[in-house]
Amino acid sequence: GAVVSQHPSRVICKSGTSVKIECRSLDFQATTMFWYRQFPKQSLMLMATSNEGSKATYEQGVEKDKFLINHASLTLSTLTVTSAHPEDSSFYICSANHRQGALTDTQYFGPGTRLTVL
Amino acid sequence: GQQLNQSPQSMFIQEGEDVSMNCTSSSIFNTWLWYKQEPGEGPVLLIALYKAGELTSNGRLTAQFGITRKDSFLNISASIPSDVGIYFCAGHLRQGGKLIFGQGTELSVKP
Numbered sequence: 001g002a003v004v005s006q007h008p009s010r011v012i013c014k015s016g017t018s019v020k021i022e023c024r025s026l027d028f029q030a031t032t033m034f035w036y037r038q039f040p041k042q043s044l045m046l047m048a049t050s051n052e053g054s055k056a057t058y059e060q061g062v063e064k065d066k067f068l069i070n071h072a073s074l075t076l077s078t079l080t081v082t083s084a085h086p087e088d089s090s091f092y093i094c095s096a097n098h099r100q101g102a103l104t105d106t107q108y109f110g111p112g113t114r115l116t117v118l
Numbered sequence: 119g120q121q122l123n124q125s126p127q128s129m130f131i132q133e134g135e136d137v138s139m140n141c142t143s144s145s146i147f148n149t150w151l152w153y154k155q156e157p158g159e160g161p162v163l164l165i166a167l168y169k170a171g172e173l174t175s176n177g178r179l180t181a182q183f184g185i186t187r188k189d190s191f192l193n194i195s196a197s198i199p200s201d202v203g204i205y206f207c208a209g210h211l212r213q214g215g216k217l218i219f220g221q222g223t224e225l226s227v228k229p
Contacts, residue, residue, distance in 0.1 A: 006160070034216065043220070043222050044161070046217075091158075095160075095217075103148065103149075103213060104166075104168050106151065106163065106166045107208075107217055108163060109160035109161045109162070109163075111160045112158070
């Protein structure tokens with residue numbers, strides 16, 4: 001149980017285009033999902049917290065108009081990188097918060113999406 | 119911001135050896151989680167700890183939630199080549215909140 005999928009796993013796009021990444025919790029409902037970015041040999045950097053039915057909460061320094069997040073259902077959050085540029089090339093990972101009982105929040109991660117902007 | 123100090127940063131060991139890594143913080147955590155990440159993949163949950171003092175095993179892996187709620191360790195016994203990867207500790211300061219990550223421990227196992 002507690003499986004999170006991400007689609008696509010890899011995407012290559014031209015500079016100036018927009019790219020949408022989907023994150024789904026397959027066997028549980030998640031009111032909260034998270035989007036991370038990871039550079040080689042580094043830890044995960046939280047970009048934003050995605051809340052079902054409300055606006056996402058962005059971390060300091062993350063442009064909300066560039067990284068659009070939509071959490072339309074309890075099993076799906078999407079991240080859209082708008083007007084992508086080469087510096088947006090990175091590994092993007094989502095996670096979904098699974099609450100099985102009181103005081104047992106656990107985040108399960110998707111397999112990641114490698115974005116390359118030419 | 120909040121930080122977890124994870125050590126060691128990297129380990130090079132012989133197959134069959136035991137491994138220990140730990141995380142400490144100046145803040146009290148509600149939850150401690152240990153993940154393993156392999157190249158090109160997302161982190162995979164290894165062990166989740168929810169109570170101070172809790173000691174949990176998952177096969178050859180054992181982790182403990184420190185009694186002060188400010189630290190945790192992960193032990194791997196009798197390492198094998200497929201244990202290679204980066205291990206991250208992470209914790210919640212509050213329920214439903216964002217995870218705070220350690221810097222990671224890169225494990226290399228020589229057959």
